[in-house]
Amino acid sequence: MAGSRTAASDSTKAVLPVLFAISLVHLLNDSMQAVVPALYPILEKSLNLSYVQVGWIGFMLNMTSSVMQPVVGAYSDRRTLPNMLPIGMGLSLIGMVGIAFAPQFWYLLLAVVFIGLGSAIFHPEGSRVVYFAAGGRRGFAQSVYQVGGNAGSSLAPLMTIFIFVPLGQFGAIWGTLFAGFAIAVLLGVLPWYKRKLTEWETDRANKASGKAGSTIVEKMSHPRVKFAMGMLVFLVFARSWYHAGISSYYQFFLKEHYGLTIQQAQIPVFLFLAAGVLGTYFGGVLADRFGLKNMIVFSIAGASPIALILPHLPLFLVYPVIALLGFVVLSGFSVSVVYAQFLMPANVGMASGLTTGLAFGMGAIGAVALGKAADVFGLSDVMLFCSFLPLVGLCAIMLPSDRKK
Template identity: 50%
Template sequence: MNTATTSQKTTKQSQEMTLRVLLIIGLCHLLNDSLQAVVPAMFPILEKTMSLSYTQLGMIAFTLNIVSSLLQPAVGFYTDKKPIPYALPIGLTSTLIGVTLLAIAPTYSIILCAVLLMGFGSAIFHPEGSRVAFMAGGQRRGLAQSIYQVGGNSGQALAPLITALILVPFGQKGALSFTPIAFLAVMLLLYIANWYAHKLVEFKPKTKAVQTHNKALTKKVSIALSIVLFIIFARSWYISCMTNFYSFYLIEQYGFPIKTAQLFLFAFLAAGAIGTFFGGPFADRFGRKNIILYSFILSAPLTILLPFVSSTIAFILLLIIGFIIMTSFSVTVIFAQELFPGKVGTMAGLTVGFAFGMGAVGSVALGAIADVMGIITMIKIVSFLPILGIIAIILPSDDLLKKWYA
């Protein structure tokens, strides 16, 4: 009887949301991604000091993101079978070394080595961080994933402020000021890793049961995952364009100084972070598929209009677009995880890693287009990408997805 009572207590605890852990892992995600954001934030500085082309800047972003995108699914796949709680602080240590090297790098090749280390750290952090959010979320997975992801997107949103307040006045070496941030993240992740190691005891039986059930997955599930990845492709290329190149567009189109351009970009990314947070609770209430679909239906007309308006209207549109398009960010991760129950790390690594990878490819491709056709033309072409996300209309409904695993 005592054993049954203990089992029921354990089950109840595993279903409850652990807000403390979610807030800490969300903060660590913010710290991790703010360090990653130092790289694109440094682009205007590197373009001037090292005379780099748009293609070379795109290659830096490619190196950072492609390493992360290739390794994330592999890390997630391995840790689904054999979780490694202390991989989290190890990954942030790699990022700490990378950001330090980035600050003192004298050549283009050493910058590539620095971002390689940062990409490796990000690859380890993201699937394991998502697993922590999944375990701490209980039955409120949409909200839990939003708390975790909004940390990351808030960190990315800090990039323009980093440029305006730190990198413009202090230059490349200003990145050294982020080493204490990286060290703080490592310390916090040691605490999370200890919680993670104890929490695994509750999740092992459930994981084994689900893995057995996964053998019955149908072809429809694979098709649904392909659609999710295509949607991520469309969103990632658009976000990559805005993050890496929109500031150059503002400088050329409106004659803005670097600081003003970065503040516009901050508005877009900050609105996106807010959208990321609300996306999860909206999905818990209105359905995963609906939030994914409407994030593209509502944002597409606005992205197409954006390059043709005055700077004042552009600022307003950036706020609206950022909020709407990023409501789907955490939801696509949850949708993929529910398509393949028991493969939390693999799906987090695949979806977020795919987003990084597509952003990496997009950085190089869009940089090359900007070099050939001009930054203004490239921005106008990319504005049509969100239309592709309307393919979400053929995703299975939430109710149908539940029936597949009933």
């Protein structure tokens, strides 16, 4: 018994370097994506953009990366694409150069598409790397991976303060360093990943020829699984709308409602995103102990009272409350991916693409809708509307339990 526990522990330690490496690449990838919202206040002035045009920039980024993610995931479930990892980062590198030199709004949108395509290729394959490296601790492994991504996203306000305010639009050229470093790390991970893919395909082929394969197909086609997957995507969709409202437009609300400068308005947004990094990690760890469904219910529905009071707070309370809100909302971020993989064990790429891809693409529609609403009704009404979105999380109670009875 002791020997088996030691072997399991050694196996977990053996994949930790891979897990941390892919988490680092996730940080670099999402840092490049964070360049786009970080530039919003700069682009609004330099290119004379309206709020709805700002929303369209976010829409093109998120829709390109999001809609393509389940497509790439479904395809790679049937035919592995390990070499696409560095190729995707190459596309993001081109996008960074394009943003730095874009002279007009439409050129900017084209550059954003390249970043979105690179992200769409990376995320399903990155989640598969994590799936192989997780051992028996899928919640922990996915949380480490998502911590990297959320940490990269949280850099947006800091990049605005220290790079884009002094350097302007050209400061996006620094993103090419992120892409180059990510490509180097991925080239180091590829040999291990290719070996694990070969083992996985052999095991899947053996199961498909026997009873185990038919059991997986029956489980995936079960109406209860379909309902759970649809409900999960809907919940992530609602969370994405709220996240878009805070990360994209709350900085403008702070300027308008509290009279803050561009630099000052970045601090609460940074606190929200940075606390979300901690929430992402602890959410995955706690999910291994208390269950995936329980953490999803807590993360979305538990944020409701905090979100409802945020637009009405005095400025000095905004800072601690928005940090707490970020922690709670994003504590279920990685858990949603693991829950989707629990529902679709034979289609890891598609499951990851649906939860981190398509659902966020639907959230991108929310970014445009919120931008248009802000132009028409004003930011105060938009922020008030957003505060009710986490209430949708109460529907998570209907999800089937992942715990064995």
